Amino acid sequence: MPPPRAKDGRDDRGRPCDPREEEAPGKWDWNCPETRRLFEDAFFRDEDYIRRGSEECEKFWTFFERLQRFQNLRSPGKGDRDPGRPKHSIPALAGLPRTYDPCHRINLSVLGPDTWGPRGLGRPPPGRVAEFRQALQHYLDFGQRQAFGRLARLQQERAALPIARYGARVLQALKEHQVVVVAGDTGCGKSTQVPQYLLAAGFSHVACTQPRRIACISLAKRVSFESLSQYGARGYQIRFESTRTAATKVVFLTVGLLLRQIQREPSLPQYQVLIVDEVHERHLHNDFLLGVLRRLLPQRPDLKVVLMSATINISLFSSYFDGAPVVQVPGRLFPITVVYQPQEAEPPASKSEKLDPRPFLRVLEAIDKKYPPEERGDLLVFLSGMAEISAVLEAAQAYARHTQRWVVLPLHSALSVADQDKVFDVAPPGVRKCILSTNIAETSVTIDGIRFVVDSGKVKEMGYDPQAKLQRLQEFWISQASAEQRKGRAGRTGPGVCFRLYAESDYDAFAPYPVPEIRRVALDSLVLQMKSMSVGDPRTFPFIEPPPPASLETAILYLRDQGALDSSEALTPIGSLLAQLPVDVVIGKMLILGSVFHLVEPVLTVAAALSVQSPFTRSAQGKPDSAAARRPLDSDHGDPFTLFNVFNAWVQVKSKRSRSSRKWCRHRGIEEHRLYEMANVRRQFKELLEDHGLLARARAPQPGDSHSRLQQRRERRALYQLKRQHEEGGGRGRKVLRLQDDPGGCSSEEDPGAGDSVDIQDVKFKLRHSLDQLQAAATAAQDLTRDQVALLKLVLGRGLYPQLAVPDPFNSSRKDSDQIFHTQSKQGTVPHPTSIFASSPEVLHVQEQEAGGTEGSRGNKDKMSSRHQLLTFVSLLETNKAYLVNCVRIPALQSLLLFSRSLDTNGDCSRLVADGWLELQLEDSESAVRLLAASVRLRARWESALDRQLARQARRRPEVDQEEEEDPGTRKEVADLSRELLKFTASKSDTDLYSDCLRTFWTCPHCGLHAPLTPLERISHENTCPEAPQDGPPGAEEAAPTPLRKASVLQKPYHCEACGKDFLFTPTELLRHRRQHV
Amino acid sequence: MECEAERPPLGVFKCQLCALTAPYSYVGQKPPDTQSIVLLEESYVMKDPFTPDKGRFLVLGSRCSLCSRLVCVGPECSLFYSKRFCLPCVRENLDAFPREIQQDVERRKGPSKKPVGQPGSGT
Incomplete structure (x- = not known):
């Protein structure tokens, strides 16, 4: 029984009064704060059901006021006797109160109070206390009814889900088979219910994977709520947090996390049942997980697997697992009318490539004509990308301003969260929402109240070009499966209409299913993970649908480039760390x-x-x-x-x-x-x-004194x-x-954060x-410090590395907005508009006064300078242009000397070619040689410092959690290395002389050797000269026995009998060296 | 994340009239963690699942004082009038109840309770 509603606000608040006064009729005032405090002190103490000052307490007083008004209205009729009723013969019925009073219907009673307040004030009149107690009992009873109502409703809703009638069938199938496919569309309840059916059937170690983190959290909450925490079910584990405890019986986790658990314990002993949800989305890691599971199942005959999918391509999954049984759950969709409205060839509205919004506006008009505004129902428009959304948004908003019958809202992932949330707001009466969305609303975001859908038939997806190692946002026709999914969005709350802006024949020509992720993305991390899980050669792994061989090869090559795999494609130490x-x-x-x-x-x-x-x-x-x-x-x-x-x-x-x-x-x-x-x-x-x-x-920093600890707590x-x-x-x-x-x-609230x-x-x-x-x-x-920034760089x-772009030589004479850069595989890229190098490109230009080559004959184009810079970037994104995303400028010469995989030089090292594509010319071969020598030494020491760090890491066992102090030697080594690296990056190389001579007389400053040597021979001598000062720890020097390791693919190890040393030589170098001994 | 040690359920309460089931953590008249409230019947009680406050309880149901059936407190299964009565018993002995209760039960006419699972049975 809800209390009657209050019609007006409270009155007479704050009138001075004295609750202890002997009651004079009409003088008692429940609204007096003193009175209320007196009762609160007695009934709402800290240990009581309702606490003073809490929200609950306020609610009670509101309830109390309503109840009073209600009882005042009713009081004359109270005490209705029912004298005609005989005393009942059944004892249980005989003792019923003869006079009806609603308070007899309350099954609880409030005791006390034991004392009347610490203030030592007198007690209020007993009648008033009884009045208060009765109100409190009514209030508590009301709360009980409300909560029980929610509980009952919750169970009814669960039972009403389409999946409810199939629970037994799922369990039965799982009894007879190791793998079961549950297919049902969004809204059938499979994600929330199947885990609960399993728990109710007695399974206790259940893992349920989700493609998205957010789903893990919301599902864990939902399941915990629905099952009333009876299975200790509330557990989820995602990238940042875990609520899993020993009592957790079902855990929701991302696919990536489960794969890492398999990496640690390949037989997955911690689980009895594994639910893999949303397999139809065909995410990269999901596909891989299926492959891993297929191999694992024969080894774990006790492990049960439930694959859950939308009703898309179910036979693919069933047959991949030897004809696993399929339990198909019908969705809860209302009928949807499909209207094909192919866009006729009409003269383009403008010359630009912008999307023509007119077909979309026509649908808005048609809806306005055909459906009266009182009939509610919103419109969801699927567009391919953000540019298309803003094109239609502009036009639709103009139309909306004119008709006053629409609120137009964009929806895509680049919107702020607050803006995304607006699509869930309600339109005022007589007005419809028109949501312009990317395919995010196809499966990820579900908006209620959609009655009309407009499907452009297009989607923009990240395509991946393995040759260029380039991500590319491209527009495609959608698949039939996506088209059906989009259509279905119109029939969730009632019958709907779906306008397809393409012909039925187009639909028939669509691919049946979307391209799985494994066919469109870079496979680097997948290959790395496969390597670390020792699943064998990725090329022969039994994927449900194999990736394109070219993508696999590119990924393997990339990982070798990055030093994660060695030449035999085995994991390197750094690779195995990267895989973790x-x-x-x-x-x-x-x-x-x-x-x-x-x-x-x-x-x-x-x-x-x-x-x-x-x-x-x-x-x-x-x-x-x-x-x-x-x-x-x-x-x-x-x-x-x-x-x-x-x-x-x-x-x-x-x-x-x-x-x-x-x-x-x-x-x-x-x-x-x-x-x-x-x-x-x-x-x-x-x-x-x-x-x-x-x-x-880090040891948890404990605040010194107990006071601040207390404060913190x-x-x-x-x-x-x-x-x-x-x-x-x-x-x-x-x-x-x-x-x-x-x-x-805009929603009615402009500024979500400004309030209190x-x-x-x-x-x-x-x-x-x-x-x-x-x-x-x-x-x-x-x-x-500047040094630290340089080191960070x-x-x-x-x-x-090797994600480098070289500025076009003509950039300094170009407009700011036309700065272009070239990567090894892609010409003419530009920094992303948000980049500092897009807004201030001058920081990349070689300053005139610093330019070397004083001769005027040299054009701007090939200035000699020590200040040439390269851009290193995090990713390359192709939309209408190829964008370099997240760029850092780095000094060209020094970076290439330190990072490149191979360096080819001419005889006197005045020309260097890094990794076969970037050429550097140095004016002074003396300093070039010095730089080269220094870089070789530094590279070796850097490697060894890194190796040592990795070795240290490998020695540690996770269970031995005791801190191993970094030994002072390593510390010094790193400090020295840092210093040298800095010196190196600050070095200049553009001094004046240019020498053609390959072999010059040279005296070693350390041992006094005087001989005609080529630059390479000099480097080699300097690195091995017994008299040379050891400027690094001996270990580091030892680690660099060969100069220019990996200097070129043409090099081969060579042991010289004459001088008894090992070299890496190209054929010409070898000849040259041999000539020395002649 | 908070880790609250929740009182382990003693068993599962199941209404014998409707299919409502829920785990209960206490049976009696003095719900744990509450001092000043007594229940007027031996009740099956769970922690209120809709609030994180540990001290809040929710009465699920109790036995009918006539037929001893275990029934939930839902208005379509039972009523309380100084004692718990399941609706079938109330209907059988309608004349033993005051007119207000009789009218109330009249209003609840229809099948004693739709089986859980039918959508649309409002509470």
Whole structure:
């Protein structure tokens, strides 16, 4: 029984009164704060069901006021006697109260109070106490009814799901077979129910994989909620967090995480049942997991596997697992009318390549004509990409302003989270939502209330060109499966209409299914993982559908290039470490190198920044204000350094005045959510390095005195409370959308953060991270010396190598916006518009005054300079142009000398060709030789420092968690190496002389040898000269017995009988050397 | 993440009239972690699953004081009038109850309870 609603607000509040007064009729006032406090002190103590000052307490008083009004209305009829009723013969019925009173229907009673307040005040009149107690009992009863109602509703909803009638069938099939395929469309309930059926049937070690992290969390919550925590079911494990405990019976985890568990324990002994959800999405790792499972099943006959899929290509999965039985669950779809509206060839609206919005507007018009506005139902439009969305958005908003019958909203992954959430808001009466979406709304995001769907038939997907090792966003026709999925979105809440902007014959020509991921992406990390799991040659692995051989070859070659695989395609030490780090190979290398050079903190931040989506909002790109506000954070070293500055500045803002960080971000056009992600990734990387012995585990800094400890504990408790309150509140409620006058589509609340609401992200952030530690790192980052920045650049450069782009020689005479760069495989790329090198390209230009080659005859084109720079980049993205994403500028000569896999030189080393594509000319062969010699030495020492670090890491066993102090020798070695590297990168090489002579007389400064030597011979002598000062630890020198290791593919090891030394020589070098001994 | 040691369930409560099932963690008249509240019947109680507050309980049901059937507190299965009665027993002895209860039961007319699983049975 809900209480009657209050019609008006409270009155007479705060009138002075004295609750102890003997009751004079009409003078008692329940609204008096004194009175209320008296009762609260007695009934709502800390140990009571309702606590003073809590939200519950406020709710009670509201209830109380309504109840009073209700009872005042009813009081005359009260005490209705029922004298005609005889006393009943059955004893249980005989004792029933003869006079009806609603209070007899309440099955609980409130005791007390024992005392009347610490204030020692007198007790209120007994009648009033009884009145209060009765109200309280009504309130508690009301709460019980509400909660029980929810419980019953929950069970009814579960039972009403389409899957409910198939639970027994799934269990039966699983009894008879090792693998069962459950096929059912979105909304049939398979993801939430099947795990519960398994638990109810007595299985206890159940793992359920999901392609997305977010699904793990929400499913674990949902299942825990639905099963009323009876199985201790609440467990999920994702990249950043785990709620798994010993009692956990079902755990939701990502496919990647399960694969890593298999890597550790190949027979997966910890699970009885494995549910692999969303197999139809054909994600890379899901496909691989299926292959691994197929091999594992014969070894684990007790392991049960449930594959869950939409009703797409089910026979593929069934036959892959020897004809596994399929339990097919019908969806809950209403009938949908399909209207084919192929676009007739009409004169293009404009000459540009922009999408013509007119066919889409025609659908809006048609809906307005045919369906009265009172009939609700929103429109979902599937477009291929963001450019298409904004083209239609503009036109549709103009139409909406004119008709006042639509609210138009974009939906794609680059939108801020708050903007994405707007699609769940409700349109005002008589107005429809028109959501313009990418394929994100096909499966990932489900919006209720959609009645109309417009399907453009197109999708843009990351294509992968294995030859160019290039990601490319391309537009494709969708598959029939996607078309059906899109159509289905119109029939979730009632009968719907789907407008297809293509002909039925087009549909018939579509591929039946989308191209699986394994056929369209780079396979580097997959191959690395396969290698580390020892599944054999990736080329012969029994994938459900094999990847293109060219992609596999490219990946293997790339991993060899990156030093993760050796020439026999076996994992190198660094490769096996990389395979354990669930990150991109390039990022993994950075982390390892950073730990070698004691640059862990900054490298962690940079690596994290490069692992999440760019925090710069798209809409801010065009806003000069945001760009200006961000300018102080820009770094002309490159984009990763800008991100580094942004993150650190944000941490500082948070630690000083955390409530305003949201505003700080908005002002600068930064999506704060991405920074939170960065903090999470950073923490995860740190833990990875700790787990793998690359970083000493930080001892939890204990605040010195008990007072501050107490303080800290109190703060954390307050944060938990906030978080809990937020979760109870259910987060963001739905809002009513406003008809927009301004383009952009706004909800009624412009500014989600400005109010006094709790910033839950901030709370979670503080609970998860030690702000003090982060702040210390951020402060240290401000004090990074120039040397440290240079070293950091070296680490990034080596990690990213060979992802290099060379500036076009004519860039300095080009417009800022026309700067082009060339990579080894791709000509004419440009820095991404958000890059510092797009907005300030001059930092890459060779300064005139520094240019060597004083002769005027040399054109700008081939200036000699020691300041030539290259761009190293994180990824190459092709949309309408080929973009270099996240670039860093690095000194050309020194970087190539240090990083290149092969260096070919002419006789006097005045010409160098790095990795067969970048040529460097040096004017002075003397200094060239010196540089070359130094680089060879440094490379050897760098390698050995790295090897030592990896060896140290390999020695550590995870179970022996005792800290091994870094020995002072290693520390010195690294310090020396760092110093030398810096000296090297600062060296100049463009002195004046140019010598044609190959062999010149030279005196060794150490042993006094005087002989005509070629530059290479000199280097070789210097490296082996017995008198030469040992400027590094002996080990390092020993590790470099051969100069120019790997200098060229043509080189072969050669042992010279005459001088008794080992060399790596090309045939010409060999001849030259032999001639020496003649 | 919080790790709350939850009271382990003693068993599963199952209403004998409808198919409602839920794990209970206490049977009696004095729910744990609450001092000032007593229940007026021997009740099957679980921790309120809809709030993280540990002290909150939810009464699932109890035995009918006439036929001893275990019934849930849902309005389509039982009612409380100083004692618990399952609706079939109330209907059988309708004249023993005051007029208010009689009217109330009249209003709940129809099958004693739809089996769980049929959508649309509102609560």
